[in-house]
Amino acid sequence: MPKSLARWLAATMLVLAAPLAAAQALLPVRVQVQGDTARIEVGAPGMELADVTLEFDEPQGLSPAALGVSAQLVSLSDPGLLARLPGSLTQLQGAFPLLLTIEPPPGTLSFARVVRVEVHTHALPYTYGSSFRLFKASLGGSFRDITTQVAQGSVRARGTTGGFSQFLVLADLRRSGDVVAEKLDRLQARIALLPAAEAAPLEVERAAAELAVAERRHDDALAHLDALAARVRARAGVAIPQVWTAGGGSQNHAGELLAGVDTAKFSIAYLRNFGH
Structure with missing residues (x-):
């Protein structure tokens, strides 16, 4: 400094x-x-x-x-x-x-x-x-x-x-595995806010990523999260709300899902590279 x-x-x-x-x-x-x-x-x-x-x-x-x-x-x-x-x-x-x-x-x-x-x-x-x-x-x-x-x-x-x-x-200083689990749980909760038809395919990818982490297939987990994010981007503004407005009155589900994927991927890669 x-x-x-x-x-x-x-x-x-x-x-x-x-x-x-x-x-x-x-x-x-x-x-x-x-x-x-x-x-x-x-x-x-x-x-x-x-x-x-x-x-x-x-x-x-x-x-x-x-x-x-x-x-x-x-x-x-x-x-x-x-x-x-x-x-x-x-x-x-x-x-x-x-x-x-x-x-x-x-x-x-x-x-x-x-x-x-x-x-x-x-x-x-x-x-x-x-x-x-x-x-x-x-x-x-x-x-x-x-x-x-x-x-x-x-x-x-x-x-x-x-x-x-x-x-x-x-x-x-938390265990990386605990951080990953928390982020995937938060992503699950955000997906659950969507209508069932939109939530179901996203949850399939999220759950697959969770299983891959548990089996230490970290690159597979990242691939499943990439697929989740790709679907969110494709549906954003069509069936998934994507606008944040100052003062409320809007729900930026797409943004929160994409942000959740981004940070989960960071922690999974950190877990892969550095362990717990």
Whole structure:
């Protein structure tokens, strides 16, 4: 981490230690939009803590104001935040305790299918097989892993989502097999929200992927998830709703299914490459 950034982060964390400061310590953010892509810089100019990239499918009304972006440093011991994490094996990092909120105001922004999210920071060191993951939650809700890739430079945590609101980068020390099972269960629950005629062929592929994982046929599992995603894309906007709209009133089942497949594939590949 650059020395100037380290000094700034240390000073900011001292502020957070003051009473009630954690709820008030909003960081400066700068948002730029070009075409279907939004870029967010978090922190003072020249001492940015993170830069975030959002790549949208078919956005409407995309602008800096329409994104509703805010960012803050959070306390590693905040009981309310810790209760939203999936257990003690998912851990906030003292070097990067950043909570990013993207909550577009109602009636402004919409998009089809997914948004690709990248959170890039020099505050965390990259290692091969890194345990850092990108987590997402609705406002006040439970965080879940949406990671699709962790790349170097220093850390670039990437994921896809069918909606918003809050993001954290955490160290995830859970067993990879448990993470895969959780993601496949979540995918099953999302499939079950569709009409039976649409759900049945998707569940066949999901169940086949689950069996392949249990039998350690990881490449077969990935192939079944690819087939599931291909059917979702073919049916999106025809029989599977695919639009997310700020303020609600729409159901982006296609986006959530595609995002669920993306992150399940990441964890299955991680399990194949690194074991439990």
